[in-house]
Structure formats: structure tokens, C-alpha cells
Amino acid sequence: IARIAWLSMGLPLEVAATTVDSxxxxxxxxxxxxxxxVASGMEDVVMCCGVEMMTRVPLGSNMKDGVPMGESxxxxxxxxxxxxxxxxxxxxxQITRADVDAFGLKSQQNAIRAWEENRFEREIVPIEAPVLDDKxxxxxxxxxxxxxEGLRATTLESLAKLEPVPGQSIHTAGTSSQVSDGASVVI
Known part of the structure; x- marks a missing residue:
């Protein structure tokens, strides 16, 4: 991704670009x-980027048949x-469901407050995206x-009413990460 993005911007072929998949x-x-x-003196300036494509990750109904990681x-x-x-x-x-719900609520409240206070205004670049149908x-x-688009007004009471993820008792849709795509860059 890094090399293609760099070259697509018409930047110098001689400059290295490395993709990290973590x-x-x-x-x-x-x-x-x-x-x-930069600290070691190897480079004077670097551009660091990340891309998250959760809509392409095999989760839930997006799972395909087969073994995703391979036999080895x-x-x-x-x-x-x-x-x-x-x-x-x-x-x-010893983290309880109540602990997770309280942390999830505080996280949502902090994020909503940050958006209301325009703390991300200079960090977000609006993008034009295709509208998708039901399929x-x-x-x-x-x-x-x-x-x-993942922020939700919520309460401890509404979080407590959510069913846990199948097979366990602590995590719910209200305290789990949404499926979303995004990218970041810092120079």
C-alpha cells in the first residue's frame, strides 16, 4: 500500500516506502x-501511514469457507x-461485565465530547465514498x-440490556469495535 500510494502521488521513485501489516x-x-x-539519524523526514479495511476482513456474515490462517x-x-x-x-x-460496560460508556462519552468540541477538525479529511445498496x-x-459514524449516545442501563457475544459473558455489540474503514498519516 505504501509504495503504490507514494508513487501514485507522483513522488520520487528513489524514496523508499514500506508497508507494515500489524x-x-x-x-x-x-x-x-x-x-x-528519525531519532537514529537514518532519515530526516518520514511519512507514517496506516489503513484499516474492516469491511474486507472475514467477520460474521463476511466469512468464507476454509481456514483463514493456513495449516502451518x-x-x-x-x-x-x-x-x-x-x-x-x-x-x-478480573475485569467484569460491569467494568467493560462502564469503560465502553466513558469511551463513547469522551469521543462524542471531543467531536462536539471539534478536537478532530484539523485531523479529519472528508472523503467522497460510494453509496452501497443492501447487498x-x-x-x-x-x-x-x-x-x-460509530458514535452512539448510550447509557449504562442500555449497555446492560445487550446480549453478550455468543460463547462468552462479558462483551457485547455496545462494547465492541464497529466494522469500519479508515486511514491515517503523520509526517
């Missing part, structure tokens, strides 16, 4: 590596979903997206 942590990892390169991966690691991993962490550190296919229309 899933949700790609932006953070790219920024850490870029900062280390499965020989070394147990297939553990993010929900299973989160439940194991919650058990180890996820482009309709030929477009719309401008300029704000996080």
Missing part, C-alpha cells in the same frame, strides 16, 4: 518505526478470536464522509 496496530507501528528512523499457522497457534482473547484477559485480570454493491451515487 492489523489494527499498523498506524501505531509505522509511527514507532518512523520515529526511530494452525500447527503452532490455537485459533483464538479477538473475543476469546479479550475474555481470557478479562478473566486473568454491499455501489449504487452509482456518492456521499461525503467527514465524521466517525
Amino acid at each position: 492489523q489494527c496496530g499498523s498506524s501505531q507501528q509505522a509511527t514507532s518505526l518512523g520515529a526511530a528512523m 499457522y494452525m500447527q503452532h497457534y490455537q485459533p483464538t478470536s479477538q473475543f476469546m482473547g479479550a475474555a481470557m484477559i478479562a478473566e486473568e485480570y 454491499g454493491q455501489p449504487t452509482g451515487e456518492t456521499r461525503v464522509i467527514a465524521r466517525d
Whole structure:
């Protein structure tokens, strides 16, 4: 992604561009590596980017038949979903459903307040995106997206009423990340 984006902007062919695939942590990892390169004197200026394409990740109804990680991966690691991993962490550190709901509520409140105070105004670039039909296919229309669409006004009471993710008791749709796409860049 990095190399194609760099060259697509008409920037110099001689400048290196590297893609880091750390899933949700790609932006953070790219920024850490870029900062280390500047601190070490290897580079004077770096551009660090991250892209998240959750709509392309095999989740729920988007799952395809087959083994997503391959046989050799499965020989070394147990297939553990993010929900299973989160439940194991919650058990180890004695985090309760009430703790998760309270954290989720505070996170939503902080994000809503930040948007209301325009804290992200200089960091968000509005983009034109295709409008999709019920089957996820482009309709030929477009719309401008300029704000996080995952924010929800919520209460502890409404979070407490949500059913947990199947197979566990702590995480719900109200305290889980939404499925969304995004990208970031820092120089």
C-alpha cells in the first residue's frame, strides 16, 4: 500500500516506502518505526501511514469457507478470536461485565465530547465514498464522509440490556469495535 500510494502521488521513485501489516496496530507501528528512523539519524523526514479495511476482513456474515490462517499457522497457534482473547484477559485480570460496560460508556462519552468540541477538525479529511445498496454493491451515487459514524449516545442501563457475544459473558455489540474503514498519516 505504501509504495503504490507514494508513487501514485507522483513522488520520487528513489524514496523508499514500506508497508507494515500489524492489523489494527499498523498506524501505531509505522509511527514507532518512523520515529526511530528519525531519532537514529537514518532519515530526516518520514511519512507514517496506516489503513484499516474492516469491511474486507472475514467477520460474521463476511466469512468464507476454509481456514483463514493456513495449516502451518494452525500447527503452532490455537485459533483464538479477538473475543476469546479479550475474555481470557478479562478473566486473568478480573475485569467484569460491569467494568467493560462502564469503560465502553466513558469511551463513547469522551469521543462524542471531543467531536462536539471539534478536537478532530484539523485531523479529519472528508472523503467522497460510494453509496452501497443492501447487498454491499455501489449504487452509482456518492456521499461525503467527514465524521466517525460509530458514535452512539448510550447509557449504562442500555449497555446492560445487550446480549453478550455468543460463547462468552462479558462483551457485547455496545462494547465492541464497529466494522469500519479508515486511514491515517503523520509526517
